[in-house]
Amino acid sequence: MHLRADGYSPNTMRDPEKLEAETWLVSGGRPEAAGEPLNAPLVAASTFRYGADRGYSRNEGSPTWESLETVVGGLEGGDATAFSSGMAAVAAAIELVPSGGEVVYPDDCYQGVATLLQRGAEQGRWTIRKLAAEDTAGWLAAIDSAAMLWLESPSNPLLAIGDVAGICEAARDSDTLVAVDNTFATPLNQRPLERGADVVLHSATKYIGGHSDLLCGLAVTRSDAHTGQIRLSRVLQGATPGTMEVFLATRGIRTLAVRLRTAEANALELAKRLQAHPAVVATRYPGLIDHPGHELAVRQLDGFGSMISFDLVDGDAADRLCRRVQLIEHATSLGGVETTIERRAVISGQEHLPAGLLRMSVGIESVEDLWSDLEQAIRS
Numbered sequence: 001m002h003l004r005a006d007g008y009s010p011n012t013m014r015d016p017e018k019l020e021a022e023t024w025l026v027s028g029g030r031p032e033a034a035g036e037p038l039n040a041p042l043v044a045a046s047t048f049r050y051g052a053d054r055g056y057s058r059n060e061g062s063p064t065w066e067s068l069e070t071v072v073g074g075l076e077g078g079d080a081t082a083f084s085s086g087m088a089a090v091a092a093a094i095e096l097v098p099s100g101g102e103v104v105y106p107d108d109c110y111q112g113v114a115t116l117l118q119r120g121a122e123q124g125r126w127t128i129r130k131l132a133a134e135d136t137a138g139w140l141a142a143i144d145s146a147a148m149l150w151l152e153s154p155s156n157p158l159l160a161i162g163d164v165a166g167i168c169e170a171a172r173d174s175d176t177l178v179a180v181d182n183t184f185a186t187p188l189n190q191r192p193l194e195r196g197a198d199v200v201l202h203s204a205t206k207y208i209g210g211h212s213d214l215l216c217g218l219a220v221t222r223s224d225a226h227t228g229q230i231r232l233s234r235v236l237q238g239a240t241p242g243t244m245e246v247f248l249a250t251r252g253i254r255t256l257a258v259r260l261r262t263a264e265a266n267a268l269e270l271a272k273r274l275q276a277h278p279a280v281v282a283t284r285y286p287g288l289i290d291h292p293g294h295e296l297a298v299r300q301l302d303g304f305g306s307m308i309s310f311d312l313v314d315g316d317a318a319d320r321l322c323r324r325v326q327l328i329e330h331a332t333s334l335g336g337v338e339t340t341i342e343r344r345a346v347i348s349g350q351e352h353l354p355a356g357l358l359r360m361s362v363g364i365e366s367v368e369d370l371w372s373d374l375e376q377a378i379r380s
């Protein structure tokens, strides 16, 4: 431990349980000894000299990965394992399902996860069943039969709110695993492990990285047994994160709180204006008072996030808007500092969505500039 001249020890303060999340985001996961850099350096190493705990990074990790894992694990209240992408973390979590077990998942969730589950079911690895995110009674009843409940709330792209807190608490002492994709909420708005979930997933590609310049994922677990299984998946399947990507994700997460709070204030304002616009057929944002999940969102989230989906009259109108935005980027993905928009029904597996549905990830630009851009694109 290094002491400052005045005897104050920073190490006793660097405890996620004693700090507000905003502080931990900035100060967690840093080297602490005198003379070390403030930021965990980019350690480009596959192998380490024998004689200490770390031999090979795929097996024992790397100091660069550990920095990000410490920050995210501290925020979520568990042990984080970094992966090469969100999907790699998802795949490792689904490996926790015993052979032939049933996985129950929401009828609206990230398309990649739905496809992975459907493919595994076709291969006979597990069975699957879909439930509406809002069907709390159905989810509670599924605790008796399912091997894993897969939750995603707010959901992608319909922004449905499931009773994450209630379902996790009910399943806490059961043998049923509960996995929560927390990518949209981020650990600042929702911490499912505290409620009893077993594993929390993040696509760090999105809000954690925050700049649309990397792919990375994390699985965060509450029990040593699950952490051991998730780490073994990383060792054996080799979906290890890139050192540069993790370095950038750690740099990104330092500003998560300011980025998210600015983006969600923008999102609330844009959602209200979209809802009042005569050309907009539907607006989905959990912060809107008449969103069907609003009351639940108020109870279980610390913020409504910065994802909005809204519908124009048809696919042509939505395509035209995507071509006409000038500041807002017509691009997929989400969670970056820049606002992005895309029509989702054109994506394979998402054809069931309303043809005119646009998913918008609101960034941190001036809300007035964003509105001017949206309005001119809708009008024209």
Ligand SMILES: Cc1ncc(COP(=O)(O)O)c(C=O)c1O
Binding pocket: 085, 086, 087, 088, 110, 112, 152, 156, 181, 183, 184, 202, 203, 204, 205, 206, 215, 216, 217, 333
């Ligand atoms: C909610 C959600 N979970 C998981 C993923 C997968 O993450 P990645 O693209 O980093 O593999 C995505 C990607 O869009 C997502 O939106």
